Amino acid sequence: MTSQRGSTLGRYGVHIAVLFFVIIWTIPTLGILVSSLRDKDQIIVSGWWTALSSSSQTEAGRLPAGAEAVARDGKFVLEGALFEEGDKRSISAFGITSRAPTEFDAGTIADVGDGETLQLNEDGSFIATYPQASDDKRGRRIYFSAELPPRFTTENYESVLFSEGIGRSFINSLTVTIPATIIPIMIAAFAAYALAWMRFPGRALLIAVIIGLLVVPLQMTLIPLLKLYNGVGAFFGVPSKTYLGIWLAHTGFGLPFAIYLLRSYMAGLPRELMESARIDGASDFEIFMKIVLPLSFPVLASFAIFQFLWVWNDLLVAMVFLGSGSQQLVLTGKLNALLGSRGGDWEILTASAFVTIIVPLIVFFSLQRYFVRGLLAGSVKGG
Amino acid sequence: MAAQLFSAVFVIIVGVGGCVAYFWGANKLVDLVFPARGVTGAAAIDSLRRQGLVRPWLFIGPALLILSVYLIYPVVETVRLSFLDRSGDAFVGLANYSWAFGDREFRISILNNLLWLAVVPATCTFLGLVIAVLTDKIWWGTLAKSLIFLPLAISFVGASVIWKFIYEYRGEGQTQIGILNAIVTGLGGDPQVWISIPFWNNFFLMAILIWIQTGFAMVILSSALRGIPEETLEAAVIDGANPFQIFWKIMIPQIRGTIAVVWTTITILVLKVFDIVLTMTNGQWNSQVLANLMFDWMFRGGGDFGRGATIAIIIMIAVLPIMVWNIRQANRETGGH
Numbered sequence: 147m148t149s150q151r152g153s154t155l156g157r158y159g160v161h162i163a164v165l166f167f168v169i170i171w172t173i174p175t176l177g178i179l180v181s182s183l184r185d186k187d188q189i190i191v192s193g194w195w196t197a198l199s200s201s202s203q204t205e206a207g208r209l210p211a212g213a214e215a216v217a218r219d220g221k222f223v224l225e226g227a228l229f230e231e232g233d234k235r236s237i238s239a240f241g242i243t244s245r246a247p248t249e250f251d252a253g254t255i256a257d258v259g260d261g262e263t264l265q266l267n268e269d270g271s272f273i274a275t276y277p278q279a280s281d282d283k284r285g286r287r288i289y290f291s292a293e294l295p296p297r298f299t300t301e302n303y304e305s306v307l308f309s310e311g312i313g314r315s316f317i318n319s320l321t322v323t324i325p326a327t328i329i330p331i332m333i334a335a336f337a338a339y340a341l342a343w344m345r346f347p348g349r350a351l352l353i354a355v356i357i358g359l360l361v362v363p364l365q366m367t368l369i370p371l372l373k374l375y376n377g378v379g380a381f382f383g384v385p386s387k388t389y390l391g392i393w394l395a396h397t398g399f400g401l402p403f404a405i406y407l408l409r410s411y412m413a414g415l416p417r418e419l420m421e422s423a424r425i426d427g428a429s430d431f432e433i434f435m436k437i438v439l440p441l442s443f444p445v446l447a448s449f450a451i452f453q454f455l456w457v458w459n460d461l462l463v464a465m466v467f468l469g470s471g472s473q474q475l476v477l478t479g480k481l482n483a484l485l486g487s488r489g490g491d492w493e494i495l496t497a498s499a500f501v502t503i504i505v506p507l508i509v510f511f512s513l514q515r516y517f518v519r520g521l522l523a524g525s526v527k528g529g
Numbered sequence: 530m531a532a533q534l535f536s537a538v539f540v541i542i543v544g545v546g547g548c549v550a551y552f553w554g555a556n557k558l559v560d561l562v563f564p565a566r567g568v569t570g571a572a573a574i575d576s577l578r579r580q581g582l583v584r585p586w587l588f589i590g591p592a593l594l595i596l597s598v599y600l601i602y603p604v605v606e607t608v609r610l611s612f613l614d615r616s617g618d619a620f621v622g623l624a625n626y627s628w629a630f631g632d633r634e635f636r637i638s639i640l641n642n643l644l645w646l647a648v649v650p651a652t653c654t655f656l657g658l659v660i661a662v663l664t665d666k667i668w669w670g671t672l673a674k675s676l677i678f679l680p681l682a683i684s685f686v687g688a689s690v691i692w693k694f695i696y697e698y699r700g701e702g703q704t705q706i707g708i709l710n711a712i713v714t715g716l717g718g719d720p721q722v723w724i725s726i727p728f729w730n731n732f733f734l735m736a737i738l739i740w741i742q743t744g745f746a747m748v749i750l751s752s753a754l755r756g757i758p759e760e761t762l763e764a765a766v767i768d769g770a771n772p773f774q775i776f777w778k779i780m781i782p783q784i785r786g787t788i789a790v791v792w793t794t795i796t797i798l799v800l801k802v803f804d805i806v807l808t809m810t811n812g813q814w815n816s817q818v819l820a821n822l823m824f825d826w827m828f829r830g831g832g833d834f835g836r837g838a839t840i841a842i843i844i845m846i847a848v849l850p851i852m853v854w855n856i857r858q859a860n861r862e863t864g865g866h
Contacts, residue, residue, distance in 0.1 A: 157666075160663050160666050160667055163663055164667060164670070164673050165673075167656075167663075167677060168677065171676055171677045171679070171680065171740065171744075172676050172679075173695075173708065174680075174694075174695055175679070175683070175691060177694055177695065177708060178690065178694055189706065190706065191706075193704070193705065193707075193708065194706070194708075195708065195711075317533055318533075320537070321537040324537075324541055325544050328541070328545050329544055332545070332549070333548065333592050333595065336552055336589070336591070336592070337589040337591075337592035337593075339588060340584075340588035340589045341589065344584065344585040345581070345585075346581075346582070346585040349585075354856050356596070357855055357856050358855075358856055360855065361797055361848050361851060361852040361855060362600055362604060362845070362848075363800065363801050363820070363841065363844045363845055364801060365801065365803065365820050365823050365824065365840075365841050365844060366603060366604060366841040366842070366844065366845055367599060367600060367603035367604070367607070368603075369603075369606075369607060369610060369827060369834050369837055369841070370603040371599065371603055372827075373606075373617070374602075390540070393544065394595065394598075395599060397595055397599075398596065398598065398599025398600060401592055401596055401599075402596070402600070405592060429556070429560070429584075430584055431552075431556040431584075455681075459682075459683070459687070460684075461684065461686050461804045461807075478684050478686040478687070481687065482686050482807070485690060492697075492706070495690050495694070496690070496694065498690075499691060502686070503682070503684065503687045506682040506683065506684070507679070507683075509682070510679070510681075511675075514675065521745065521749060522748070
């Protein structure tokens with residue numbers, strides 16, 4: 147496909163162009179992954195792309211009262227440490243006014259006026275001297291620029307999983323997703339076989355209806371179904387928002403695509419196979435179970451991945467049919483709630499976001515081959 | 530939590546087992562009622578004929594039942610509700626429709642939706658095509674494709690969090706932790722509150738969907754490109770066509786059908802998109818779209834089913850031409866079978 151004009155420059159151009167796209171497409175996810183592993187104080191003071199370098203932050207502090215200074219060599223000296231034991235910050239510069247918070251380098255002896263001096267070292271220890279006994283009850287206010295070494299931690303994950311309720315939502319999501327993936331596959335597989343290989347009146351019409359249903363906007367079904375659920379719930383005296391309800395809803399919404407996908411695959415299986423089995427006296431049920439189902443494994447797998455991702459990532463259906471109480475919230479709903487209530491707490495949001503996308507990413511990467519095959523089977527047909 | 534896990538496992542077994550029991554049991558029943566084995570001659574043929582009449586409906590029965598309840602009935606009911614008042618009791622004729630077109634927020638939504646429809650499918654298809662062509666030429670193309678394909682696995686809400694972080698704004702002079710503002714201030718500009726700039730915020734929301742969907746377009750177009758016969762490309766090279774001529778005059782015409790499919794699929798998605806707007810702005814700062822507006826009216830002030838249904842119908846009407854086109858395509862494809 148390379149023409150004679152595909153020069154060296156042109157070939158490098160392709161690499162650079164692809165690299166450009168890959169970087170643009172990767173940066174967003176990388177950003178939250180890195181941030182979710184950072185110390186929560188660091189997330190807010192520096193960009194995640196600087197996570198590997200120290201971040202510096204200008205802070206204010208106060209020395210102990212000048213009256214505590216002790217006489218030594220004709221002066222009064224005050225010694226101590228600004229940071230507590232174990233603090234990893236290091237000071238690069240300090241100052242005594244908020245207008246010049248980094249006037250002096252760390253470790254230098256600064257003349258702060260009236261014969262007083264102040265020395266603030268990198269580790270936070272300080273020595274202040276006074277020419278005569280001070281009766282200052284409030285210590286001197288000082289400013290300093292502290293460097294914080296990079297720190298990576300799993301604390302954010304621990305806190306979202308165990309105290310923010312993400313763990314609970316995780317289980318809810320699994321409870322919704324697994325049956326909502328398996329049930330439609332079974333129902334769709336039988337229907338697809340019937341539509342592909344059994345003769346009965348109205349078959350062509352049914353196929354057209356199912357393809358038509360493929361593009362019904364989901365939003366449209368919500369109000370009637372909500373009313374129906376409320377009616378059924380009231381009639382039997384049960385809550386209207388149940389797991390059974392959401393499984394069936396996801397089954398209903400996934401069926402047109404499942405039947406469409408499986409039918410076009412099954413219709414492509416060799417006719418001779420079915421006919422020889424039929425001549426041997428196999429019933430449709432046996433042909434389906436023993437021949438069609440095993441042969442359809444790849445497309446069943448690809449639909450399973452589709453439906454799994456779709457249900458796991460769904461927000462709308464879960465919000466409407468499962469409710470928004472903290473007991474029922476699925477991961478997407480929980481994340482949406484956190485966006486509202488913890489808007490600026492990026493350590494919570496990034497870790498939660500990563501928890502919600504980790505399962506689909508694992509499924510996606512381990513089964514990517516089938517997923518792509520399903521995409522191709524479902525979309526290129528008809529083109 | 531343990532109780533929930535247990536009940537989940539229990540219900541999975543019951544639900545899946547129920548499905549198996551139905552299909553297996555129903556077939557056994559048909560075999561019992563119309564015995565085809567152990568009988569001979571006309572009786573056997575008669576039994577087989579009867580089985581052939583009943584069995585297809587056993588196979589598609591559950592699917593039809595669920596489709597009727599979850600898709601067909603709601604469509605009909607929504608049409609009915611759109612002519613009723615907020616509680617669904619009194620007939621109000623076309624009042625909801627005339628309300629919709631007189632409502633300022635509705636008009637904004639329509640305009641925004643048109644903007645989304647104009648930008649998102651075209652951008653995704655174009656970028657998908659460019660990346661598919663480029664990655665086919667290099668040895669690490671598969672890896673590159675996987676990385677660009679990856680956002681497709683991420684939920685819209687997850688993607689919204691990811692992009693909110695990109696658009697994060699801090700006051701002037703502060704350290705910007707959102708990468709977009711960091712770049713802007715790094716280049717000497719002023720930080721912006723991206724998602725609340727009217728009109729332009731639409732594009733910042735669209736970027737999220739484009740980020741998610743380009744991988745989809747890329748995968749499908751890439752497989753279509755592989756299907757182009759080598760001879761046509763070679764012939765073009767021999768005739769002295771340059772890469773751009775080959776791309777526009779030889780490759781594009783041959784995959785036109787696939788481009789159309791990708792375009793329509795993303796168009797349908799755009800019309801239904803709701804989560805991104807809900808989580809990013811909830812329609813504030815003139816970024817409302819129809820699907821979110823409808824959701825809004827379903828629950829606003831206890832819910833107005835009439836107006837919500839009306840907006841749903843309008844979305845449906847917008848999708849209708851695509852639906853007809855889809856059925857035509859499928860009929861052409863299955864015509865011979």
